[in-house]
Amino acid sequence: MKHDFIDKYSTLDSSVHRLDPRTKVLFSLLFLVIVTSVASIPSLAIYLLFALVLVIISKVPIHFFIEKIMLITPLAFLFSAFIYISYLIEHSRSFSISMFSIHYSVLDTIVPIVMKIYISVLIVTLLVSSTRFNDLLWALRKLKFPSIVTTLSKLVYTYIFLFIDEMHRTMRAYRSRTPIRRISRIKAYGSITAGILTRSMNRSEYIYKAMMSRGFSGEFPECRINRFKSLDIIALFLFLAIIILEKFISWKM
Amino acid sequence: MENVIEISNLDYSYPDGHRALSGINLEIKKGEIFGIIGPTGAGKSTLLQHLNGLLLGNGEIIIDNLRVEKKNEKAIREKVGIVFQNPDDQLFCPTVFEDIAFGLYNMGFTSREVEEKVTAILEKMNLSRLRELSSHHLSFGEKKRVALATTLVMNPQVIALDEPFANLDYGNIMTVIDMIRQLPITRIIISQDILLALSICNRIALLDKGKIITVAQPEVIAANTHILKNAGLDYTPYLQLIRPWGFDFHKN
16 A cells, blocks of 8 residues: 655655754744734734745645645634634724724734734644654654653554555455445445454554564654754754844834 | 574463464574474464564473563564564554664664664665665565565574565565575574475474474475375475476476
């Protein structure tokens, strides 16, 4: 079985991919904190532009980000609308005075929230798509995240492929004996699900034995040699420059 | 030649009560290629899992003067490497490199040592081009070879291979046979393919219904068609199949 939906773009070669995973995790967290604390639209526009530049540098196809943005858009607008309604209730006078004040409050509330959500989605998608899942977990471990979280995540990552494999096999066997593609009988759902679960559990037991036979003792070993490079230093300065630029523009305005 | 594995009175029953192994006594010598053959459900894989403590039955197993028991688990697993029948069960890391490195990291090697050892085994087994690939993207034959590399890199004294020839084409079978023959360690091969087992093993144990029926040289086992027939492993019908093509096994 061939499936690469998790690490689909993590093997591309770009400056973003070459950054140390720790740098990427730290920058992403910092970026998210700064973006959520900024309220003005020009400031957010600078960060959005910066995020888009990073997306382009990363060589990860733009449609991948657009898909994620499209996915989050209804939620983003719904969320903003709720905030806007509560804003209107709170400032009921502005609603009745003129169209201008309504327009102003829309700009003031909905746009920054949507922008913040878009920037956050871009940054998180960029982090996940430009870093191998394993490296991401390694970086989290190095940044002192609890080992139970990273170990469990890694086990889930391992077993998710196994589950998908078994699901594909079972569905292939089912389709080979049914003239129509959809599952026609409700009863069939039950037996197929049970079959997939039983086979997955069986295989997961074998995988666990294979891990044990190679000395696994409950914690995954670190599998990479990663060191901070000059590229990480350059990225740090670039990031600081963007923050200073944003602060300068906000101050000027 | 001294014994590297000694099994005495080994019994094992699964939690559901099914008796998988009964009174197993076996001695395997250092450096030999030892075959364990038997029909499906004979207990071959169960026996194999006892060799590095994945299963612990009643009785005694001594590996290189070390008793297989919970407290010796780590040392035993460094001495005995197991290659499972299905390579998909053996390969669980995102890349081939990490799969091969997994055991070494668990053994406590530093990143630099791991890098060197993995690179060396990949070169030795002609797998360097697969280094950064995901095991999900390999062919079955490649997966088998990578699975073998994951165990060999740990430099075990004994390697136990469960059905190493299953589902392989003839080209890959020959590659695996060459690899097994060249290994300077004790090799245990579990197989249902009696002809392949007979051709490469120094000694063979015939296992049926959880019991050792006989342990002998391949030529002795091959000649004893009666016991092979009783165990459902009679190979002579295969020879009958190819005789019409003008190939006579005995003559050739």
